[in-house]
Amino acid sequence: MSPFTGSASRTEEWRHLRLTLDSGVATVTLARPGRLNALTFGAYADLRDLLPELARDGSVRALVLGGEGRGFCSGGDVDEIIGATLAMDTGRLLDFNRMTGQTVRALRDCPFPVIAAVHGVAAGAGAVLALAADFRVADPTARFAFLFTKVGLSGGDMGAAYLLPRVVGLGHATRLLMLGEPVHAPEAERIGLISSLTGQGEAHTAAQALARRLAEGPALAHAQTKALLTAELDMPLAAAIELDAATQALLMNSADYAEFHAAFTEKRPPKWQGR
Secondary structure (H helix, E strand, O other): OOOOOOOOOOOOOOOOOEEEEEOOEEEEEEOOHHHOOOEOHHHHHHHHHHHHHHHHHOOOOEEEEEEOOOOOEOOEOHHHHHHHHOOOOHHHHHHHHHHHHHHHHHHHHOOOOEEEEEOOEEEOHHHHHHHHOOEEEEOOOOEEEOOHHHHOOOOOOOOHHHHHHHHHOHHHHHHHHHHOOOEEHHHHHHOOOOOEEOOOOOHHHHHHHHHHHHHOOOHHHHHHHHHHHHHHHHOOHHHHHHHHHHHHHHHOOOHHHHHHHHHHHHOOOOOOOOO
16 A cells, blocks of 8 residues: 555545544444444445555554444445445445455555454354454454355455465354355364454453554554565465565665664664664
8 A cells, every 4th residue: 555645635534434543553443333333335435445444544453343332344235235235236335345355455455454353143244354453462352254145146246266376264154154054263262363352341452552552552563564474475485585685675674674673782772763
C-alpha cells in the first residue's frame, strides 16, 4: 500500500464501523450488536477503504479488529446482503464478491499487524475476517464457523480456501470449509486457528496489549515481515531466499538497524523510529 496521497481528503466519519486511534494503535469495532455485527454492503466497503487510508496516514503501527456486544461477527446480513443478492445480475454479483475479497486483501496488504479480538461467534465472512488477521486472540466463548456451504455456496469464499489450509493444514481446512460446522475455542487453539487463548472476557484487553507491544516495536521490520509472509506463500524456496536477502539488505540501511546497534552499545532500550 503506497503512502502517497492524491486529491482525496481523509475520511472524517466512518458510518459502518467505529474507529479510535491511540498512540499508534488503531481499534476498529464492528458495531451492530443487535445483529451480532452482521456485515452490510457499507461495512464491507468501509473496511476495504479504511485500511489503505490508515496505511497512508503513516502513524498506525498496529490494528485491533473486534466486535461490540455478544460476538465478533456473524457474517453477511441475511436480509441486507443475501436477500439483496437474489435480485442481482451476474455482473453485479461479481462486483460484490470482488469487494468482499478486496476487504481480505486490504487486511493482508496493510503494512501493520492486525489482531482480531474474538469473542462469541465468528461466522461466515466474520470467520474469514478473523482468518485474514495476523493474530487471532480469543476467549473461551469464541467459535468459528465457515458457513458458506450451509447456504449453498462454495466454502472457498473471500480467499478462505487459500488462507485456511495455510493456517490449519489441508485436512482441517477441508473439514471446516466442507461441513461448515462450528469450531469452539479449545479445538481452534489445538489446530492453530487461534494464536492466543485468553481468560473469559479478556480477548479485547489481551489484543490491545499485543497491539501496544507491536506498536512500540520496529514498525518497518514488522511491515516487511508481514509482506514476506504473504508474498512467499506461493514462492519456491530459491525465490523466497532471494527476496529475504534483498529485504534484509534494504533494512540494514535503515535507521532502526543502526539504532539497535547504538542502543546495544550504550546498554539502553532501542528508540525505534519505523524507518
